[in-house]
Amino acid sequence: MSQEMVRKAKQIIKTISQAPEFTKTRIEKLLGVKLVHSPDALPQLNYYEGPIPDGPFSRVEVREPNQNQDQTWLIDLTVRDGIEVPLAEFEKDPIGPTAEMDVEPRVPPEGLVTYSVKDPVLSTHYGFRARRETLQQVTFHRPP
Numbered sequence: 001m002s003q004e005m006v007r008k009a010k011q012i013i014k015t016i017s018q019a020p021e022f023t024k025t026r027i028e029k030l031l032g033v034k035l036v037h038s039p040d041a042l043p044q045l046n047y048y049e050g051p052i053p054d055g056p057f058s059r060v061e062v063r064e065p066n067q068n069q070d071q072t073w074l075i076d077l078t079v080r081d082g083i084e085v086p087l088a089e090f091e092k093d094p095i096g097p098t099a100e101m102d103v104e105p106r107v108p109p110e111g112l113v114t115y116s117v118k119d120p121v122l123s124t125h126y127g128f129r130a131r132r133e134t135l136q137q138v139t140f141h142r143p144p
Helices: 003-017 024-031 091-095
Strands: 046-051 057-064 073-079 100-104 112-118 123-129 135-142
Touching (some): 003 024, 003 135, 024 057, 091 112, 091 123
Antiparallel strands (some): 046 057, 057 073, 073 135, 100 112, 123 135
């Protein structure tokens, strides 16, 4: 794993976490991608997704709240196949010693260990493959 991919992953995470809102338009601008309505979502749900052409993440999903659903914005970043960002690179920053840990041994293919960093404005969840201890996804939750 190159230090450049670790640096880019941390930079993208920091950029998203500092955004004042998690709207489709804001995330498109921050990541330079075009998001489309998720084909798996009901038409009335504001669920969008799109590929990220390069870097450590391959895909982003954005969920905007509406009056009929949970009033939380969600962003999910999926790590690109073949990119291995090790847990050791995240343990001190941005995860830190106060993160909550959740182990899900039955998540294919090798289990998932999630570290959750929470503050009053944002919850960030870092999902790592259990055996290899490499980053699989990053999920952000923020109230509007």
